[in-house]
Amino acid sequence: MLAGGFAYALAAILRLVPGLVLALFAASLSTAQTPDDVDVKPVPLLTGSTGFISDFTGGQPDLHPIITPLVLVPIGQRWLFETRATFETDMVQVPGRSGFHGGPVQKEVEYAQLDFIANPYMTVTVGRFLTPFGIFNERLYPVWIRNLQSDPLILPIGVGPSNASTGAMVRGGFRANSQINLNYAAYFSALSTVSPVDSARFAGGRAGIFVTKARFEIGGSFQHLLQQERSNLYGFHMIWQPPALPFDVRAEYAHSKSGSGYWVEPAYKLSQLPFLQNELRRTQIVARYQQFFTGELPSDILLPVATREFEFGLNYYFVDGLKASGNYGRQFSVDGNTNIWTMALTYRFVFPLGHAGIQ
């Protein structure tokens, strides 16, 4: 059955090949070229993040070490191969036994994609890629980036199984005028039932408008499921980072037949306070409020009941890429209210796999 699913996914990707070749050919003929002709030769990189996250949900402690290496291999001036994997385990206390006990280390290739920078306006991606639905999955997911370590309740909406798609995508960003940048992504994903690289069959897109002077981005996502109930999913996202303040706010809304909801997350760095400036400029306070509503269809990956959650946290940035976090949250639902405490230490590493050049 798995082999059948894989063959089906492979066949679906192969069906895309003629169109993809045509798109690449057309793109390469574009007059607006020279996407990357700067005189610095890129070097392959091993980068990524690692974290030690401990949370206490309803009084149950859970230790969660995670390492997420990302390999970037630039090829020539227009190509980039990138792949990210995750190695993680959950360690919990077992009644009657001392210490923490966990299952096997879970290993997953989150994405493995080949990017072709066709021209300044378009990049073509093939392989397994993070589904560009909303902003959290694609841009905010790594532990060193996210302000709060817990996932938003609506994260599974629109991203497919394993948060990724298998297929092809075109995407890009360009300047519309001196104040506005536009960005877009359009993709098709084939069905794959091979775990852990499973994906659903769907097509969709995302578009965003970024007002550079105000540092305000707003956008929307759409997806049409090409299997099962063949339903439509949609969502909206927003990021605002006022230039005059060390403050940012992010928000997302997502809707599907299995459920819908939103989250709003403001964060403020205390660098403007006139005392303890060395410490406070590294300190950030974060809050997130989110709500989830159940839909008309049951779901294995979304919560079974309507839920509200409020979280408040503190991040401390020791040095570039190293962050300590602590946050408290409370979840309200008809299944009972729960306290959630989280402590985390995360780090983003960068190792060049070759001569890095002079700094």
Next chain:
Amino acid sequence: MKRRHVQLMCSLGLMAFFVGSAIAQDHNTAEKASGTSAASTAMAASPRPVHDGASPASDAKAKTDERIARLEGEKRFRTNCGRCHQAPHKFPPRVMATAIRHMRVRAMITDEDMRLILQYMTQ
């Protein structure tokens, strides 16, 4: 159970290694920054060198253009990179060239922004 303890100790050891390397990296960066700062202060204080074949006016214009490009690059860097994550330190040029290509795809930054940010981050 012993295996679990080994896993836990390995994780903690790994984190300790990363913390140590991060602190060392930060010290290096701080030292380089203070060195660069001292050098630029010394350059500003010293008499301007005379370049062969370049008039003072064109030299001054080139310097001004460079400064404007640098300021614009820093602005684009803050505007684009800060949308999702804390602005990183500068990396070596070839590392930065790869990172900016990755972010061009991931964050869909524009071609012009990519060039200015790369120029700023590799100066």
